[in-house]
Amino acid sequence: MQARPFYIKFAEDPARLVLGMNLLKQWKPSYDAGYAMQASLVVASGVFGLIAARMTFHWRWGLGVVLILAPTVPITLLGIMPTNHQLKSIAGNDAGPSSRALLQTWGRLHAVRTAPGIAETLIFLCVAVLSAHVGRT
Secondary structure, three states, X not given: OOHHHHHHHHHHHHHHHOOHHHHHHHHHHHHHHHHHHHHHHHHHHHHHHHXXXXXXXXXXXXXXXXXXXXHHHHHHHHHHHHHHHHHHHOOHHHOOHHHHHHHHHHHHHHHXXXXXXXXXXXXXXXXXXXXXXXXXX
């Protein structure tokens, strides 16, 4: 689920930043495409984690769900979303050093959001392996 922020920080952002003043023109359609995908993956990860917790009676699945929502939602709502709105309000022709700095801030916020995603992925992986070896855990 959190592969998107990781990809953004380590692949998209560095490539985008070499575009000069055209970086905002590239960011807007990329953001629109990623928004729906990322939101649906958060919901799917949470739902399937809860289903797994219910079916296996194992609290660790629930821990993965908490790690999806607890840090990700506030970071997104309080940091990334306001930055998104600011970036989307800038006309492509008005892009300049301030929009570049704002886009760099947006990238750093995605880096922060990547950390809980890595933890969540590792927890889901560990619980899946434990469940496969122990049976009903």
